[in-house]
Amino acid sequence: MADGAELSRGRATAEMVAARANVSRVAVSRAFNPHTSLKPEKRELILRIAQELNYTPDRAARALVSGRTHLVGVIVPDVCSNWESQEIDALTTALQAEGFATLLFKTRTDYSMDEQLLAYMRGFNPDSVIAFVENVKARTLAKFLGRAVPIYVDYPLPGATSAREAGPLFDRLNILQRDGIDQAVALLQGYGVRRIAYLAGVEKSRANVARENTLRQVMAARGMEPPTVIAGDFGYDAAYQSTVNLFRVGEGADAIFAANDVSAFGAMDALRHELKLRVPEDVSVVGFDDIAQAHWKSYNLTTVKFDLDERVQALVRLILRRLNNPDAPALEETLDTRLVVRGTVGARR
Amino acid sequence: MADGAELSRGRATAEMVAARANVSRVAVSRAFNPHTSLKPEKRELILRIAQELNYTPDRAARALVSGRTHLVGVIVPDVCSNWESQEIDALTTALQAEGFATLLFKTRTDYSMDEQLLAYMRGFNPDSVIAFVENVKARTLAKFLGRAVPIYVDYPLPGATSAREAGPLFDRLNILQRDGIDQAVALLQGYGVRRIAYLAGVEKSRANVARENTLRQVMAARGMEPPTVIAGDFGYDAAYQSTVNLFRVGEGADAIFAANDVSAFGAMDALRHELKLRVPEDVSVVGFDDIAQAHWKSYNLTTVKFDLDERVQALVRLILRRLNNPDAPALEETLDTRLVVRGTVGARR
DNA sequence: TTGTATGCGTTATCAC
DNA sequence: GTGATAACGCATACAA
Numbered sequence: 001m002a003d004g005a006e007l008s009r010g011r012a013t014a015e016m017v018a019a020r021a022n023v024s025r026v027a028v029s030r031a032f033n034p035h036t037s038l039k040p041e042k043r044e045l046i047l048r049i050a051q052e053l054n055y056t057p058d059r060a061a062r063a064l065v066s067g068r069t070h071l072v073g074v075i076v077p078d079v080c081s082n083w084e085s086q087e088i089d090a091l092t093t094a095l096q097a098e099g100f101a102t103l104l105f106k107t108r109t110d111y112s113m114d115e116q117l118l119a120y121m122r123g124f125n126p127d128s129v130i131a132f133v134e135n136v137k138a139r140t141l142a143k144f145l146g147r148a149v150p151i152y153v154d155y156p157l158p159g160a161t162s163a164r165e166a167g168p169l170f171d172r173l174n175i176l177q178r179d180g181i182d183q184a185v186a187l188l189q190g191y192g193v194r195r196i197a198y199l200a201g202v203e204k205s206r207a208n209v210a211r212e213n214t215l216r217q218v219m220a221a222r223g224m225e226p227p228t229v230i231a232g233d234f235g236y237d238a239a240y241q242s243t244v245n246l247f248r249v250g251e252g253a254d255a256i257f258a259a260n261d262v263s264a265f266g267a268m269d270a271l272r273h274e275l276k277l278r279v280p281e282d283v284s285v286v287g288f289d290d291i292a293q294a295h296w297k298s299y300n301l302t303t304v305k306f307d308l309d310e311r312v313q314a315l316v317r318l319i320l321r322r323l324n325n326p327d328a329p330a331l332e333e334t335l336d337t338r339l340v341v342r343g344t345v346g347a348r349r
Numbered sequence: 350m351a352d353g354a355e356l357s358r359g360r361a362t363a364e365m366v367a368a369r370a371n372v373s374r375v376a377v378s379r380a381f382n383p384h385t386s387l388k389p390e391k392r393e394l395i396l397r398i399a400q401e402l403n404y405t406p407d408r409a410a411r412a413l414v415s416g417r418t419h420l421v422g423v424i425v426p427d428v429c430s431n432w433e434s435q436e437i438d439a440l441t442t443a444l445q446a447e448g449f450a451t452l453l454f455k456t457r458t459d460y461s462m463d464e465q466l467l468a469y470m471r472g473f474n475p476d477s478v479i480a481f482v483e484n485v486k487a488r489t490l491a492k493f494l495g496r497a498v499p500i501y502v503d504y505p506l507p508g509a510t511s512a513r514e515a516g517p518l519f520d521r522l523n524i525l526q527r528d529g530i531d532q533a534v535a536l537l538q539g540y541g542v543r544r545i546a547y548l549a550g551v552e553k554s555r556a557n558v559a560r561e562n563t564l565r566q567v568m569a570a571r572g573m574e575p576p577t578v579i580a581g582d583f584g585y586d587a588a589y590q591s592t593v594n595l596f597r598v599g600e601g602a603d604a605i606f607a608a609n610d611v612s613a614f615g616a617m618d619a620l621r622h623e624l625k626l627r628v629p630e631d632v633s634v635v636g637f638d639d640i641a642q643a644h645w646k647s648y649n650l651t652t653v654k655f656d657l658d659e660r661v662q663a664l665v666r667l668i669l670r671r672l673n674n675p676d677a678p679a680l681e682e683t684l685d686t687r688l689v690v691r692g693t694v695g696a697r698r
Numbered sequence: 699t700t701g702t703a704t705g706c707g708t709t710a711t712c713a714c
Numbered sequence: 715g716t717g718a719t720a721a722c723g724c725a726t727a728c729a730a
Binding site: 011054056057058059060061063064069070071078079082085086088089092093096101102103104105106117119120121122123124125143144236240265266268269270272273274292293296297298299 | 405409
């Protein structure tokens with residue numbers, strides 16, 4: 001009766017478990033920490049009673065003394081942009097399996113809330129922080145972080161040397177986009193495409209800049225004229241509008257290389273529904289990301305793929321390595337991209 | 350020098366701020382708590398020095414003594430399903446503005462990880478928990494929760510009385526789907542539709558069951574034959590397949606009412622690309638949710654809308670009300686739905 | 699308005 | 715293998 005009441009509201013404490021099991025509080029603590037010495041049968045008893053009483057160690061208290069919150073901060077501009085949401089999803093699953101929880105923070109791509117947000121986040125003392133280079137400035141991140149070591153997801157510019165920032169520690173996940181872009185351009189070239197337009201993403205975004213620069217480089221290496229660049233913001237509507245302008249006002253193109261899949265969808269819809277052009281017979285389209293919608297029949301998009309699982313595994317690996325060895329020099333992992341061929345690139349007719 | 354080193358790694362503590370400002374630690378604490386008495390100039394000084402030293406109160410320590418973690422647990426099956434991600438996005442923004450952070454947990458729709466997940470989550474001691482009825486069983490949730498009062502997002506079945514569970518406290522956000530569904534059916538009827546097929550979602554989902562039952566009721570009230578029900582799982586691929594079957598093997602339909610927007614997209618693509626039927630001239634389509642993609646030109650979907658902002662505001666309101674009054678009886682908020690008319694319902698030809 | 703003393707629930711250090 | 719005791723960083727009741 002009294003037990004039931006105690007049990008239902010206001011979580012049980014280690015002391016209550018200890019009392020029930022006739023052991024000391026310390027024993028209860030040990031029962032929940034694998035690498036401590038405790039007689040097996042005693043541990044078993046304690047765990048059983050803990051379960052009966054619905055006891056779980058309080059992580060806030062644990063964090064206070066151990067210095068580990070088991071919280072991983074994830075800073076994103078848009079949860080609902082398709083790529084981000086798929087990454088957050090997979091990351092949360094993976095972190096959960098390792099005993100961490102995902103703490104979500106939203107920022108803006110214009111850096112306007114960096115300081116406020118980071119100070120706010122620091123209060124939660126995450127063990128690790130995952131940020132995208134384009135969302136938070138490195139210096140600001142360094143300044144506002146507590147003991148957490150941030151992981152930067154970066155898209156290195158072609159030719160740039162491995163970016164080991166001086167001073168503060170920055171672990172890094174590098175995504176090399178060259179392979180995928182080269183495959184895409186080769187495919188386009190093989191189908192007789194000559195004039196490629198690059199449908200840009202948010203201007204400040206490093207992912208975008210790296211994409212454009214790499215595309216330029218690849219095209220030059222293949223003896224092609226530089227791409228026409230048209231404005232975009234990674235979103236559907238801007239892509240739609242820019243594509244219409246390209247063909248109505250501008251000079252058109254044989255192919256559109258979009259900064260991400262969603263932009264590619266916008267471009268395709270503009271081509272088909274507004275400009276009455278066929279894809280790929282009149283214009284080919286290539287995207288970036290390979291989000292789930294890319295295989296939908298309405299689009300069936302040929303796109304440069306980031307392997308989501310690889311990415312998430314690399315991130316988790318970085319987190320664990322850093323936590324096991326807080327003073328190690330900057331860690332780095334690198335991933336490639338590749339082209340997924342579907343139906344939006346083909347012979348011109 | 351020494352300061353710089355202190356500052357860069359391992360966060361500053363209240364004591365360090367106090368020392369620098371020549372005040373007691375307590376004054377520092379007060380400076381960060383608005384409703385305490387402290388000479389304004391003193392508070393200002395402390396806050397300035399805190400900023401210099403990059404100090405933020407440690408929330409783990411604060412949680413330990415205040416009993417508030419400022420964490421809101423959100424339990425979802427899929428971050429990346431479109432509706433969820435948009436809701437998480439908006440919710441995170443709103444919570445951030447109120448000083449809370451979103452703690453994300455992934456579960457499964459088959460309840461298979463309920464107990465493990467909830468015990469895990471309780472360790473983090475969230476101040477509040479938001480769950481969807483279909484994802485976690487009420488009894489399990491009650492058993493494993495600490496002091497947090499869960500908020501359930503529910504789609505009440507038509508005719509069911511307000512579902513105040515006996516025993517433990519459950520706050521609730523009810524979404525009434527009747528208005529939107531009635532508007533949709535009226536519109537379809539007005540365009541001469543007679544045979545409606547309901548493209549179902551995950552079978553166990555209450556959202557799905559409520560949608561189907563309400564649709565039945567509304568159609569009966571309007572003197573229509575009951576809908577044909579075809580299988581689905583809220584996803585694109587199943588919707589595509591089911592729609593093809595409906596027309597190839599089954600008896601077809603004048604209109605498809607899909608359990609959500611993504612299903613509607615799958616149905617539309619099947620109709621147009623596989624079955625060579627026109628939407629809406631041959632078959633009308635209606636969806637549910639009004640996700641961002643619904644207005645894309647390829648789909649331009651007529652759909653039953655949940656107002657995202659209203660939803661998020663209601664949730665935040667529930668959280669704050671509960672926190673301000675922990676012993677209040679079960680709180681409840683109720684929202685309506687309405688039809689957004691776009692281009693997938695029209696005259697049959 | 700301000701400072702002192704106490705406790706939040708846990709793990710780490712040290713004895714035994 | 716086990717138990718006492720001291721931290722962890724902060725907020726509050728109380729005294730001044």
